[in-house]
Amino acid sequence: MAPPQILSSTNLKSLFESVDTFLFDCDGIVSGFFSPLSQFEILVMGDTLIHGVSQTLDLLRSKGKNVVFVTNNSMKSRRQYAEKFGSLGLTSVTQNEIFSSSFAAAMYLKVNNFPKDKKVYVIGGEGIIEELKIAGFSGFGGPEDDEKKAQWKSNSLFEHDKSVGAVVVGLDPNINYYKLQYGTLCVRENPGCLFIATNRDAVGHMTDLQEWPGAGCMVSAMCGSTDREPIVVGKPSTFMMDFLLQKFGTETSRMCMVGDRLDTDILFGQNAGCKTLLVLSGVTSEENLLEESNNIKPDYYTSMVSDIMKLMESP
Amino acid sequence: MAPPQILSSTNLKSLFESVDTFLFDCDGIVSGFFSPLSQFEILVMGDTLIHGVSQTLDLLRSKGKNVVFVTNNSMKSRRQYAEKFGSLGLTSVTQNEIFSSSFAAAMYLKVNNFPKDKKVYVIGGEGIIEELKIAGFSGFGGPEDDEKKAQWKSNSLFEHDKSVGAVVVGLDPNINYYKLQYGTLCVRENPGCLFIATNRDAVGHMTDLQEWPGAGCMVSAMCGSTDREPIVVGKPSTFMMDFLLQKFGTETSRMCMVGDRLDTDILFGQNAGCKTLLVLSGVTSEENLLEESNNIKPDYYTSMVSDIMKLMESP
Numbered sequence: 001m002a003p004p005q006i007l008s009s010t011n012l013k014s015l016f017e018s019v020d021t022f023l024f025d026c027d028g029i030v031s032g033f034f035s036p037l038s039q040f041e042i043l044v045m046g047d048t049l050i051h052g053v054s055q056t057l058d059l060l061r062s063k064g065k066n067v068v069f070v071t072n073n074s075m076k077s078r079r080q081y082a083e084k085f086g087s088l089g090l091t092s093v094t095q096n097e098i099f100s101s102s103f104a105a106a107m108y109l110k111v112n113n114f115p116k117d118k119k120v121y122v123i124g125g126e127g128i129i130e131e132l133k134i135a136g137f138s139g140f141g142g143p144e145d146d147e148k149k150a151q152w153k154s155n156s157l158f159e160h161d162k163s164v165g166a167v168v169v170g171l172d173p174n175i176n177y178y179k180l181q182y183g184t185l186c187v188r189e190n191p192g193c194l195f196i197a198t199n200r201d202a203v204g205h206m207t208d209l210q211e212w213p214g215a216g217c218m219v220s221a222m223c224g225s226t227d228r229e230p231i232v233v234g235k236p237s238t239f240m241m242d243f244l245l246q247k248f249g250t251e252t253s254r255m256c257m258v259g260d261r262l263d264t265d266i267l268f269g270q271n272a273g274c275k276t277l278l279v280l281s282g283v284t285s286e287e288n289l290l291e292e293s294n295n296i297k298p299d300y301y302t303s304m305v306s307d308i309m310k311l312m313e314s315p
Numbered sequence: 316m317a318p319p320q321i322l323s324s325t326n327l328k329s330l331f332e333s334v335d336t337f338l339f340d341c342d343g344i345v346s347g348f349f350s351p352l353s354q355f356e357i358l359v360m361g362d363t364l365i366h367g368v369s370q371t372l373d374l375l376r377s378k379g380k381n382v383v384f385v386t387n388n389s390m391k392s393r394r395q396y397a398e399k400f401g402s403l404g405l406t407s408v409t410q411n412e413i414f415s416s417s418f419a420a421a422m423y424l425k426v427n428n429f430p431k432d433k434k435v436y437v438i439g440g441e442g443i444i445e446e447l448k449i450a451g452f453s454g455f456g457g458p459e460d461d462e463k464k465a466q467w468k469s470n471s472l473f474e475h476d477k478s479v480g481a482v483v484v485g486l487d488p489n490i491n492y493y494k495l496q497y498g499t500l501c502v503r504e505n506p507g508c509l510f511i512a513t514n515r516d517a518v519g520h521m522t523d524l525q526e527w528p529g530a531g532c533m534v535s536a537m538c539g540s541t542d543r544e545p546i547v548v549g550k551p552s553t554f555m556m557d558f559l560l561q562k563f564g565t566e567t568s569r570m571c572m573v574g575d576r577l578d579t580d581i582l583f584g585q586n587a588g589c590k591t592l593l594v595l596s597g598v599t600s601e602e603n604l605l606e607e608s609n610n611i612k613p614d615y616y617t618s619m620v621s622d623i624m625k626l627m628e629s630p
Binding site: 150152153154155156157158172173174175176177180181184185188200202203206207208209210211212213214216217218219220221222223224225226227 | 465467468469470471472473487488489490491492495496499500503515517518521522523524525526527528529531532533534535536537538539540541542
């Protein structure tokens, strides 16, 4: 494998020629400011947008490049993410540039012609319900079941909707037995019912000080009660890639994954066949990258996202 | 494999000579009467103790046989199970004859010299807490955490007890994110912390009309957030067998597993090296047993547990 190259005005030029889509991986260590939901470490430092990020994104767009912000976080819809970006000063980011695992779940159903007369039961946040609705599907459950209790009583039947054709499971901070029983009954008893996971991340930085159970926790709970494995639509599944390839009419070799973590962002990009650019403004230092024990080598690396603009502007 | 023999006064005599311990598998389809917690179908029919069961157990004891009631249900302690048996008219059943997965969890810690100054965090029912206490361990969590909420707030730290050396997970009808975060932090952050599952049954008949998520649901949730596999102490783990062999100074070939289900009770008994006796008073019919597609063959089968007494008394 070729050693990673420091991004320069020369190789940036060839990168620009060889790719038409930049994927920004937005999962990682959350900053206090964004807690609990946003994970934009490669774009921010502390509470502040990294200088030049907004202009860099504008530059990419002006050069005709597609810009996509990718996150496994399913708690929000793309609309809510765009608002979050706006509150950061990134008002140029539109819903169409955001690919969240909540959106991925809805798109999986759409791409696979999920019948509109079937319903979707959701274990997870409002973001999934909203994305399903926008895609024309009828989702229920989610936050409305947060306080519901399942009763173990003789002769009582836990009723579930027989028209549920898919259960979507994502991160759910209000997971409870009612939701698990509802989802379990649908998957076990409704013929052909799909079991879809937004993602299976074991933990995430829901607060700035420590890790908390991620969607992998709720998804595995459902695996345990259904003896089924889910269809995963978020990373590291390549559903997103396949979807974007269709949307942009491109190929993965013409995509560049930009991220700050070797074992997730860069590895995922490489496995999908993308070019990869590591930014050192997050969890990975140049020392980490270059140490002998590391065998995940991005194609390129640079200090921060805004270097792209600086290098473009340099003579 | 030899075909199963119908229990007769002749082969019962040889069974009696070859075994010294009878294990009664008490998991299965619950009867309405016992809902939600007891699962004694091989001893009861509808709401009534099967005629002769009590006398049969007395007969076994009087012949010097050990009698053990085995259940994967961890919600209750042995004391609570004995009370349940008493309410059925089986007043002769003592705590010492009951082997529940709640007890198994406590015994696993005891046998493995779990330090008394370490604590145990429990995701599950009161039965586990009680068995831990009886065994001299300090357990906490369980029902006392049913209503607790985990808060995702900036700069807030979810505190957990660093002296927790084991997390025991069983069936928990009040599973929530707080408990999962507590258990996850202990397993991930306390060095050497054990992760023990009472059992991994996917579902169980918590009510008479349908199946509900079993302990496997909560255990898998913890697997999902910790990336760890648990130590399982209930069936089909053979921890129980190993424990009983020590206790009774016997060997598995001198044990007979009595149950009504081929794919769990009988298979488990066979895998452990026990003799096996299928009773037809539960879910398996003689037709099921003898059909060609079935390849799980017990050593013996009979209509009901009380046949043992009848055959002993027949000339």
